[in-house]
Amino acid sequence: MARSVTTQRKSLNTFIAWTIGLLIFFPILWTILTSFKTEAQAIADPPVWFFFDWTLENYRVVQERSNYNRFLWNSIIIAGGSTILGMIIAIPAAWSMAFVPSRRTKDILLWMLSTKMLPAVGVLYPIYLIFIQLGLLDTRIGLTIVLMLINLPIMVWMLYTYFKEIPGEILEAARMDGAGLKEEILYVLTPMAIPGIASTVLLNIILAWNEAFWTLNLTAARAAPLTAFIASYSSPEGLFYAKLSAASTMAIAPILILGWFSQKQLVRGLTFGAVK
């Protein structure tokens, strides 16, 4: 059934696609390369490509100078924490809507989606004020809660679309065999739901890791994650390209790797199941 094409045409496709792909990827590649250069090589004109004295000096300096590990740790706690917390709340919600739908299920789902559309800047001051009142400003727990809330609609939606695909007949068969609610959940549904849960976790770690409105506005020295750490390079430190590159590479590497595993889920998660 595969469309038959000439080798010539396939070669041409390959050439064009790889050229464009590398062009789009180039800024990332260049950042990674630059992170291994000396500052002088980093701004050399004409630019040096691969043949320079590869050095890990920048990584060492960035880690020493800016206490990089604390920012990294904040990112991990905030992204991981908000995802775990969100899943604890989202799984039962999505579960109940998928398996025990009511007349209002659709309205509730759409309403949840509408909360995601709320522009953050519109509620910036109230949240800021609430954070000050509750002593949450510049704390990891405060940011964890906010990121959990902004991503909760996506989690519920994504899980809902996955759970919806679990055929109801399987449940009925299990019930006929005398399975109780506990067996039903433990032995029938959980194994079938795990791939969907895993994808949702993955996408949410990515979204939380890269979130850059609340993380910039609600943190200062203590709870700032990597997004804020990089923003501190705006000026004038950003002019040290090799250091900036090393810091950037460290900040994006974990998510680039996770992201590559989650391409398909990305579509489903970010279009709220409208494109699969």
Add this chain to the structure above:
Amino acid sequence: MSTKASRSAARLMLAPAVILLLAWMLVPLTMTLIFSFQRYLPMRGGFQGWVGFENYARFIGSSAFWPAIQTTIIIVGGVLLITVILGILLAILLDQPMWGQGMVRILVIAPFFVMPTVSGLVWKNMFMDPNNGLLSHLWRFFGADPVIWLSDASMLSIILIVSWQWLPFATLILLTAIQSLDSEQIEAAEMDGAPVLSRFWHIILPHLARAITIVILIQTIFLLAIFAEIFVTTQGSFGTRTLTYLIYQRVLESQNVGLGSAGGIYAVILANIFALLLMRIVGKNLDR
């Protein structure tokens, strides 16, 4: 199928999510609404009385408002235009038979996973810097004077940076949509000798219409809210102050909460227009 017991259990399972989201939406939004009717300057005397709709009028009447709207429209429109058109072309290209398809797709998608502060700063310093940026090297190589991107071509620069971030999203969604197109249909058209362009207009584009609409709506909602890319590059100067950035400056930088809150309500209304359109499409999808 469901019993009464399972219904109430279901309601109990749903309750935490609904209550939390309800609180997250209502509490701050109500506060913004209340602030928007006050003269409220936290650093200069705090609450100074109720002013009715004065903040709303002043926000629109300020000399910064219309330029901000214009900037917002140009940035959102420019990014949409670039990402949708290039996204369609890239999706069609990536759907063709080739060697290393998976690898190319990974390369194309990668920018989406780069955090906004990184992409903003990498572009600003390593590419667009007029002295040492790679683009200025390129310009000099061809004997041209380097462009001072972020001040002389500030809008174009921001559009470029944001498009680079969002092109993967458009491409990925459109590619997913194209792959669901019946390949027999295309083959039939190919065999009938339909020229490439007419195949594109009459088969591929109509098939993509829904996915394109979704891309446009979702991106619009996210693009209206872009912040970090401007925060780390121009800080809203050189004509790049969007509505979001203007509100941010009113609220946190000049601490005029009443005025900023009125702006916030405008932003909420604007976002809701697009959100309603999107929800209609997504809602239809739920019925199927």
